[in-house]
Amino acid sequence: MSTHAENKNAVRTYSIVLGALLTLTAVTVTAAGINFGSAFINVVIALAIASAKASLVALYFMHLRHDRPMSAIIFVTGLAMLAIFLMFCFLDTLSREQVQPGLTAQAPARAVSISARILSAS
């Protein structure tokens, strides 16, 4: 069933992927120390690198690249649902005061201007 060449091939692929994963880990640690102008950009960069690493794991270690499409469909559907969940929760939290400017005065202490916090974070 297994030929020597196939065996060597898989070992080589997995080794290259591992090398890429370790390199990206070093990159993300380095990037965290650099000021890109706003904390938001740093978060985006960190998540982009993490997603690149996760994609490598999914495509090669979890064989999604060569597997039947069903596995990838299930996986992507799950991620899409998470995206929907994330999107609406953020949409609500971010838009609460922008649409109801008068609410802050009556709202509990928690509602101290969220937009100001976002600005101060950046």
Add this chain to the structure above:
Amino acid sequence: MSGSHTVVEHGAQEPFLQHHFHDLGQQAEASKIGMWLFLVTEILLFGGLFVGYGIMRMLHSQAFHEGHLHLDRSLGALNTVVLLVSSFTMAMAVHSARTGNRQRLILFLAATLAFAGVFLGVKYVEYSHKFHDGLLPGRFYRHAGDSVPGVAVFFSFYFVMTGLHGLHVLAGMVAISWLLRRAVRGDFSATYYAPVDLTGLYWHLVDMIWIYLFPLLYLIS
């Protein structure tokens, strides 16, 4: 719906084939679908935590930044490397099983188990350090001298997220130990290795979740 053909009885030559499947291929494909569905539930379970984390970090960005300074970035990076390497050894274990190489299967499973142990060991060191400093979740937070309120929320998330992840590592270790026992017994072959394959998928997902946890908890700038 008419027509029929007689039930084909399975021979005794496939000891791991369950009665309601035609062959091992069908059984492996079904179990793979089942495993991916389970992984999706894991993603959404952790996903809830990520959403909560995102909202809270947005509301308390200063506190999250201050909180993360208490974490040891080099230990976090070390654990990331350990888990990535363990994912590599797990992938190699699956490959060895598929090619019917029992010796290497045992070797790589043992290596994966060892790396998982190292990961939890490092986590233990980190946790005991936090306990010592009073950096505890929620109402048990005892650390004094924070410049902003809300650092306790950061540590709530730190412990809930890494704790749940740690439990998954532990569950993975149990599964890998079970595989190791079966591999030593000689259960697996080039035609039957689905349990190795599925445990591998689970293990890579645990790795994948850590890939996100590391920058979100240790690298807040």
Add this chain to the structure above:
Amino acid sequence: MTAASYLTEQRGLRSWLFTLDHKRIGVMYLWSTLLAFFLGGVLAMLIRLELLTPTRTLMDADTYNKVFTLHGAVMIFLFIIPSIPAALGNFVLPLLLGARDVAFPRLNLASYYLYVLGALMALASMITGGIDTGWTFYTPYSTSTGGAVNLVTLAVFVLGFSSIFTGVNFIATTHKLRAPGMSWFRMPLFVWGMYATAIIQILATPVLGITVLLLFMERVFGVGIFDPKLGGDPVLFQHFFWFYSHPAVYIMILPGMAIISEVIPVFSRRPIFGYRAIAFSSVAIAGVSFLVWGHHMFVSGQSVLASALFSFLTFLVAIPSAVKVFNWVATMYKGSIWLQAPMIYAIMFLLLFAIGGLTGLFLGSLATDVHLHDTYFVVAHFHYVMMGGVFIAFLAGLHYWWPKMFGRMYSERWSRIAAALVFVGFNTTFLAQFVMGSRGMPRRYYNYLPEFQPLHVVSTVGSWILALGLVITAGYLLASLRKRPDAPPNPWGGMTLEWQTSSPPPTHNFETVPVVDRGPYDFPPLEAEEELAGRRA
């Protein structure tokens, strides 16, 4: 009967407790969920009795809070969610597909035991103080109230896994264990409905798991995520909760619709109208169900932008639902309708679900919701959908597959009497609540203004009629079990695979593996129809 059936092949308690047979697990689920329904029903009767008078009738306010909380939690988590998929679906789905079992029989049994464990934990809370939060566990009240909230949240967590296991099983089974020749568009619509349900179970339930886990953590560690005092956001809890619990409404109704899609063509002797439209609308409902949860939060302090978006998306759900209803009605048009108990309940479903669904649109529109929110209008609306929809469909399915499950025919006459009582009792109970709600009677109140008493009395009397109908149902179904087996393999003339095997089926479902060469609703012309007509006469 030729061979031993799944009921008789093995005997003894152990053969049931350790069975991997999907039919036996389905039957165990059936009795367990019916027991839960009985408990929830008794609690409902107590609630209605208490509300007979504007002040105290038979319990104090604190007990009343615990009773309605338990009624909601038991009915939702222990009855409606598992009843159709895990009880009827477990039994029928592999039969409909021509399979010997579900893909993962051990996972199936594990699902049942997790259900039992979760149920026992939820019931233990009754003894250890009860909970008074309502079934929604809204923070901050749920993090500060005493009682057994911790226990119940863990019970919900366990029950969630039970539900996930069922979903995983159904999807893998549908993909991998269809009989030779059964293409996707030859699958009975019940399978499509179960498939859509399983998608929601898998994608939504984990979020419920993490929600109740966080609530538990909040109570034990004071995590702070939902607590404004610690910088958290209680509205976020509602987002988490409804991200599961709104799709969960479709975990409940989709299986009900799935049953109706089986019953209507068989008892109208016509192929289903718009097979693909019904199949795809199930999947569409599953998809859209994830986009509308915010309509539970219009008055909770959610942003106006989010509310407007959620309101718009809510109206989209009406489209696939209406597609189904129109297709069912079109199937019946010019059909040869046979008014047996399953069909009576199916028609009842169409009527009650239409009322429940349309009143949902009132609640989904922003302005009217502010007036109707947290009134009896909401209570009436969801009882029309949950009880008038799901439970009536469950009765349709139970009456449809009862001969297959147990090999006995029940009394036709009594089933009609009971159905009439259920219909009259249900509408008397809940139509009155629509009126009360639109006039401002708030839900969950222990005392109320005396002006509302006449309508409350009507509602309570209605609940007695409804209960009488259900007691009669239990009576004739149980009585049928004491008879000798008398059900033919195919009493209704159905064309789907479960009717090709004996009633009750043998342990391995089919003596020979069925090969499928036509659709599930292609009724044969003439000779078979004449034979059936002879039996009807």
